Amino acid sequence: MAIRFRKSKRIGKRGRINFSRSGIGASVGVRGFRISVSPDGKIRRTLSIPGTGIYDTKVVGSAKPEAKKAARKPKRKCQACGRAAGQKDVFCRYCGARLE
Numbered sequence: 802m803a804i805r806f807r808k809s810k811r812i813g814k815r816g817r818i819n820f821s822r823s824g825i826g827a828s829v830g831v832r833g834f835r836i837s838v839s840p841d842g843k844i845r846r847t848l849s850i851p852g853t854g855i856y857d858t859k860v861v862g863s864a865k866p867e868a869k870k871a872a873r874k875p876k877r878k879c880q881a882c883g884r885a886a887g888q889k890d891v892f893c894r895y896c897g898a899r900l901e
């Protein structure tokens with residue numbers, strides 16, 4: 802049995818919060834223009850021409866900070882023995898070789 806869960810709740814006149822299995826999203830907008838935040842943190846704006854079915858969606862930002870991996874520096878390694886070295890170490894703590 803597949804259970805599906807999707808629910809939305811109106812917030813004020815123009816806002817909406819969407820609950821789904823992947824998380825909570827939100828959107829706010831008027832006819833022809835909508836900004837929404839998906840559960841994965843992506844902010845999208847949707848422009849549409851009411852009554853035509855024509856619309857354009859674009860990701861304009863992220864509500865979540867960029868993935869941590871982008872900020873993490875590559876791990877340093879001792880050239881002599883190959884073991885891990887701290888970012889600020891000057892000498893290898895294992896073999897004493899000078900680190901680059």
Ligand SMILES: [Zn+2]
Nearest residue numbers: 879882893896
């Ligand atoms: Zn070393």
